[in-house]
Amino acid sequence: MKYKVCIIGGGIVGTAIAYFLGKLGETSVAVFEKRYLSSGATGRCGGGIRQQWSTEANVRLAMRSVKFFERFKDDVGMDIEYKQGGYLLLSFSEEEAKQFEKNVKMQKEQGLNVEILTPKMVKNKYPFINIDNLILATFCQSDGHANPHKATFGYAKAAREMGIDVYTHTEVNSIDVKNGEVCGINTSKGYFECEVLVNAAGAWSKEVGKMVGVDLPTESYRHQIFVTEPLNFFFPFMAISFSGNFYMRQTLHGQFIMGQGDKDEKPGINENVTFKFEKEMAKKMTKLFPFLKNLRILRHWSGEYNMSPDAQPILGESKDIKNFYYAVGFSGHGFMLAPAVGEAIAELIVYGKTLHSDISHLNTERFGKGIIQEKNVV
Ligand code: FAD
The missing domain is CATH 3.30.9.10 (D-Amino Acid Oxidase, subunit A, domain 2)
Structure with missing residues (x-):
């Protein structure tokens, strides 16, 4: 079986990326979830959606997400109990x-x-x-909260309706890399070829990184x-x-x-x-x-909480492995940022650049450069 894009992780982030890929017309996509959808941090979270941040970039990203949460019922077709x-x-x-x-x-x-x-x-x-x-x-x-299970199931359902496959109880065990480029995954349900692979594995992001020999600076707490x-x-x-x-x-x-x-x-x-x-x-x-x-x-x-050294997500293509993307390290705010991040990662994959949100400051290369960002974490 072959897909253009495979996504590891059936939380809010993986399903949002799948949904936005579908909206951009890319439907040769599959999501792989080792347990059930929203069984990771997503289904265990507080469901809070906040735009009050201490960096301009995060305020903009959160405000963009809120626009999507406000339209969720109409766009995605699921009532997610969103309250502002x-x-x-x-x-x-x-x-x-x-x-x-x-x-x-x-x-x-x-x-x-x-x-x-x-x-x-x-x-x-x-x-x-x-x-x-x-x-x-x-x-x-205009800050508020929503039901994270319903949001994840909403994105997955809408993605499926666009022709995207969502495999639950399917674990990715290893990743096939040839000439520095991802080309497939071995799962508990067999081998799948792919051109692009996304690590949206939440707390397991480091383990997935290790599958391609990358030591991601993330730890889970x-x-x-x-x-x-x-x-x-x-x-x-x-x-x-x-x-x-x-x-x-x-x-x-x-x-x-x-x-x-x-x-x-x-x-x-x-x-x-x-x-x-x-x-x-x-x-x-x-x-x-x-x-x-x-x-x-x-x-x-x-x-x-999947934490990066500056408590901000790691987003974008790996600098070590071609066509391997990260959407990890969300700390305590991955639910609220997921719509804007899903859109941005989908645009990066389809167009090679983001059109609506600048996420360039959240790439892996920022570490080791002494960049200190906010630590608004409970
Ligand atoms: P996850 O939801 O963890 O999804 C990753 C999925 O990948 C998992 O389901 C896992 O089973 C799967 N997976 C891993 N490895 C593999 C593999 N090898 N093969 C197949 N599947 C695999 N955020 C907010 O915005 N607001 C809040 O109020 C908030 N409160 C929180 C409260 C708590 C107690 C916690 C723990 C978190 C909270 N967060 C909150 C953070 C938020 O839950 C996360 O940032 C967000 O859910 C991350 O989503 P995700 O899709 O990246 O990860």
């Missing part, structure tokens, strides 16, 4: 607050409707938040997250704090989803959960949001 209830970024550090002020100025220059809120303004607007130690907050109404029982309380936005180390939103059914990072995590795939996380998270969140007290935890799971 806003993102409230809370800062508990003087240094971070100063950075937020600079960010807001730049974000406004990019055309984003975002505002700065003093603690008093936060309390007036949202009396249910405990503002002790809060220095400042920023708010963008466990992130835990839980959901509570539902509460008859309307919480309209996604709350996040880098200095406070948490994010939280309410689901369509009234439950609260929340997570935090853990700097002691060791690299590697670890899908277990800990009681320590539940205790820490519950203590912190009930202090900040006292209305959560007495609410029980319903489910608790974990997934991997």
Whole structure:
């Protein structure tokens, strides 16, 4: 069997790339997923979609993605429970607050409707938040959240309808390279020839890189997250704090989803959960949001952040292997960036350049050049 483009990974990124390739008329495409669609980080994520970034390039990429999320139902044909209830970024550090002020100025220059809120303004607007130690907050109404499973299944379904093949429970075991160029993959369902190969393997990006002898600078770290029982309380936005180390939103059914990072995590795939996380998270969140007290935890799971050295994705063609593309290292923001990234990678493959988003600063060559970018990660 032969395809022009094979994509390793059936998460939001792999399926978005397949969808946008189809939209550009390239349908000799196949996606290979070793488990089920959205079984990786995508199906385990918080579903947050934020445009408040500290670099112009990321603001533009996120704003482009939001345009696609807004049209998802019409364009892709799936209701992904998309809600633009806003993102409230809370800062508990003087240094971070100063950075937020600079960010807001730049974000406004990019055309984003975002505002700065003093603690008093936060309390007036949202009396249910405990503002002790809060220095400042920023708010963008057009930020929001969506259901990551539905978004992935939506892209896969639309891709299939355009003639693209999506193989689930099909593991890519090795990659065939001849004269420095990819030419095929060995999978658990046999050999497939291809002219172009995309590594969209999320937490397994490094292992896939090794299949062509490339040492990708990515590592995966466990992130835990839980959901509570539902509460008859309307919480309209996604709350996040880098200095406070948490994010939280309410689901369509009234439950609260929340997570935090853990700097002691060791690299590697670890899908277990800990009681320590539940205790820490519950203590912190009930202090900040006292209305959560007495609410029980319903489910608790974990997934991997695939991290690059600067916590930004690695996108574009490999400098070592011809026709081998990367869309990896998304840290905690791969869901929200996936539509714009899917479009950009599809354009790179079909036209040899991007037409709508500049992703050149996210190539592999940036490492080792001392480029420092933002680390907005919980
Ligand atoms: P994945 O979804 O991991 O997909 C990669 C797929 O590749 C997997 O399904 C895997 O099975 C498959 N695969 C790997 N190796 C092979 C192989 N050899 N053969 C075949 N298949 C293979 N992002 C946001 O934007 N907003 C959030 O609110 C948010 N919250 C998060 C909360 C948590 C707890 C976690 C863990 C992540 C969060 N993220 C969030 C990050 C986001 O989930 C990821 O960046 C994004 O889902 C990455 O998508 P992906 O398609 O690259 O990876």
